[in-house]
Amino acid sequence: MRAAVVTDFGGPEAVQIIERDIPEPGAGQVRIKVAAAALNPADAITRSGVLPADPPMGFGWDVAGTIDAAGADTGWAVGDAVVALEDNLVKALGTHAEYVVVEGSAVAAAPTSVDAVHAATVPLNSLTAAQALDLLDLKPAQTLLVTGAAGAVGGYAVQLAAHQGIEVTALAGEKDADFVQSLGAARFVARGGAPGRHDAVLDAALLGETALEWVRDGGAYAGVMPPFLPAPVRGIRTAAVTVTADGARLKDLVALVDAGILTTRVAETYPLDDAAKAHARLAEGGIRGRLVLLP
Incomplete structure (x- = not known):
């Protein structure tokens, strides 16, 4: 072959x-x-x-x-x-x-x-987004900032979090505003802007310490590449997802694709x-x- x-x-x-x-x-x-x-x-x-x-x-x-x-x-x-x-x-x-x-x-x-x-x-991008959200352990109505929200992992993270009732702010390029809002982001911030502080950040853009500043004291930060995980500050929980194969979880994500929830x-x-x-x-x-x- x-x-x-x-x-x-x-x-x-x-x-x-x-x-x-x-x-x-x-x-x-x-x-x-x-x-x-x-x-x-x-x-x-x-x-x-x-x-x-x-x-x-x-x-x-x-x-x-x-x-x-x-x-x-x-x-x-x-x-x-x-x-x-x-x-x-x-x-x-x-x-x-x-x-x-x-x-x-x-x-x-x-x-x-x-x-x-x-x-x-x-498989890779939806499981990465889902497993990163697991690390954050957010509840409905809590606030989440997703960096790189127009990317493959970021886009799935926005959709999954919004589906869970989490209030999502999307950080992406200015031209992607309409797109990330169509995914379910409640708020859009253009790259280079000031997103303010949130209960958690899912850092799909690998901004590291910069993104950590947008987490409230005692909040949570999830990265998508362990070597770039920033050191915790202000009582913030920090972790980076190491994606693992999970057929049962992938089955659930496929069901969300078929339901039109994941794009x-x-x-x-x-x-x-x-x-x-x-x-x-x-x-x-x-x-x-x-x-x-x-x-």
């Missing part, structure tokens, strides 16, 4: 398409024939060589596709349309391939309201063979929605 890997760390040109044996699922695992797989900033981190690991390394966290083979005791059957998260930060092969093996517990039935391309944008966004699609071009487009920035690879 074909798979995207990096053998020498570097820029987008370092992405290679190689041939590998089709992986076999073990007990509790399933093999998914990949229909679509999103490209995320985490893949750029893998490519750059920041992680403490040696190449070759595979790319890809999200997958939408069809069960192709199943080990014992998975509860899944060949032919099931599914989505899943492959949550290993360091991997020899990821979801940017024709086939991927994941734990059966990481899998959820695919949404029925969107196609595989859009479904592939759900999927696809910016562009690329053939798997053009993975390097997709990485180059990601590096350019200014993307609203995810780039998706098609084997």
